[in-house]
Amino acid sequence: MTAKLLEGKVFAGQIKETVRQELTALKSEYGITPGLAVIIVGENPASRVYVANKHRSCEEIGIYSKVITLAEHTGKDELLAEIMRLNLDERIHGILVQLPLPDHMKNAEKEIMNSISPAKDVDGFHPVNVGKLAIGEESLVPCTPYGCIKMLELAGIEMNGKRAVVIGRSNIVGKPMFHLLLARNATVTVCHSRTHNLAEITSQADILVAAVGKPGFVTKDMVKSGAVVIDVGINRIAEKKLVGDVDFQAVKEVAGAITPVPGGVGLLTIAMLLHNTVKAAQMICKSSS
Ligand code: GUN
Helix, strand or coil, X not given: CCCEECCHHHHHHHHHHXXXXXXXXXXXXHCCCCEEEEEEECCCHHHHHHHHHHXXXXXXXXXXXXXXXXXXXXXXXXXXXXXXXXXXXXXXXXXXECCCCXXXXXXXXXXXXXXXXXXXXXXXXXXXXXXXXXXXXXXCCCHHHHHHHHHHHHCCCCCCCCEEEEECCCCCCHHHHHHHHHHCCCEEEEECCCCCCHHHHHCCCCEEEECCCCCCCECHHHCCCCCEEEECCCEEEECCEEECCECHHHXXXXXCEECCCCCCCHHHHHHHHHHHHHHHHHHHXXXXX
């Protein structure tokens, strides 16, 4: 058996179409164009590429995009002041501080991220949004796990009553993924680096999500026949070669459906950032009308 390929571009296209419709509605109902501000500090080459992609995607779809580039040596207070300005800026509905921050700011990362207004926190990293997700209130949800869930929904994959296993417990992917699957009535197990008998657990999964950061970590013997396998890993193994956390060639022979890397859930992350920016604008407009 060869698994059905869940291609990111198909689902990203569908999500962007909905975003376009919501942009039109916001324009006619409130007369606004949502705005996203992305702050990048320093010269990290990968971050520069990610930020440029975000900017281009906003422009293509019709979201106002402001990229603020700060020098590597920028101080914490200067960055906090910039965030405060954006929190008050009526043209801006979403704020994203690109991670990682330079080394001298690492110990202030929490303070910096938490200074973003929860209403404009399109990363969904603020404790207010994390808490709302945990208790099932409407919130801004981290883009990568939200993209995985949207993909499952758009592909018509049933989550209700299914066994889901998430490998990885990060705040950005594993933990929000747990809440999102649980909210859709899956029975969810979160595994991590201290988990015993990992393969025994993963091989019970109807839906298996890998967010480990290790190339080829999920092997064929860890996957139940017919399972849906979502690969969140992006691992650079050579200059121009990206692979996921799943041994794709072997696992596609047992899985029922599988996401490739590249070309899988990564493409949904930016689509969900656009979605979150529009959602933030909708919530801001509703709360002030
Ligand atoms: N750097 C890599 N991924 C992300 C992300 O999702 N959000 C932010 N803010 N920085 C990142």
